[in-house]
Amino acid sequence: MTTVILLRHGRTTANTAGVLAGWTPGVRLDDTGQTQVQAVAQRLSEVPLAAVVSSPLERCQQTAGTVAEGRALEVQTDDRFGEARYGDWTGRPIKELTKDPLWKVVQQHPSAAVFPGPEGEGLAQTQARAVAAVREWNAKLGPDAVWLVCSHGDVIKAVLADALGMHLDSFQRIVVDPASLSVVTYTDTRPFLVRVNDTGGDVSALIPPKKKRGRRKPSSDAVVGGGAGSGAA
Template identity: 60%
Template sequence: MPTVVLIRHGRTTANVAGVLAGRTPGVGLDDIGREGAAALAARLDAVHPAVVVSSPLERCVQTATAIAGGREVVTDDGLTECHYGDWTGRSLTDLRREKLWKVVQEHPSGVVFPSGESLRAVQRRAVDAVRARDAALGAEHGPGAVWFAVSHADVIKAVLADALGMHLDHFQRLVVDPCSVSIVSFTERRPFVLRVNDTGGDLGFLRSPARRRRRATRGDAVVGGGAGDAR
């Protein structure tokens, strides 16, 4: 079967502001996000994907266009962001005060966002979309095909959890930063996870206690994925 390169969109102003953008229209890449997408394009230049697929949201389409090398970008609603419902547009600081926040952290398979989507539904439609397209590309291009799927942090984490055989309740243990690459190769017997959250950058953030504290505040995962370590 083919290999899918799961790519999170570049950084946005909403990521930096600590706002849960969700499906809010018009949220595009900031300057660092555009730089990250250009750097990612250079990293992927030697790869010739059979197709570049993207969430329809602007930040993903911008990232996908940057790495597509002139190829057509196909959008797929199965890769779109979680519908966070009434949480959309609110600050993460405020959301941490909600009772549901603790459930999101500890029992995500039981979460249904108010007036929005459940995380189980996110995983189901994202995994179905990835596996169906992977199978179709395998039939058309053969088992050596590679394709790009540009999406969002929680969506990619849900797909990775499925590939790793993890229960959804453990998916908050995964981190998916802006412009990161995670790679899954599906086979008839099992998926193989070849990379997770590969940003190809240096590890300088490990020297900074302040950044480590930001990443690990109260042990909570950042809903929506956060801004990563670039500042």
């Protein structure tokens, strides 16, 4: 089964200013964000990654580059993991956007939300492109791969909602903080959500076990009763 680590970029100047950055160029990590990504890179240092893939936006490129540093990997860019295209909302203060009638749609019925302006897209489109990208990378890297994608809050939440079989209208129930890890394993028949919004937990369970002769192929079945956990022999 393929495991994807979904990493949100570290905190940015736009996050602290309360501005919806979207695809605005030049939005970079602040000092706290740089500290966050150094910490997450250290946490992941023992996890063998088959690929590090990133949104094209600077804040993700900074974050992914820190994770890839010291590995025999180059950061690969995939526009489909780029931020939702917020159109005319881009660059505006969040406190101003909360007064826009579309805000309630984004909160309560996001599958119907389409951002205004010629550059705007619907959140359903954001989810479709990101999920398609995950599945294409899974197929490319193979069933034994552990790989990482650095993306944005709404994009990661949309991928997690798909993994949970949730309607997009419920994706606002998911929290994805800056520099957090969320992990999904994809089997032949279904995904399993392994962790969400992890900002400090032990990641040793993400290291693939050594291959043993006669080892059973990973099952797509859920363990009734919950099982012994990922650390069990």
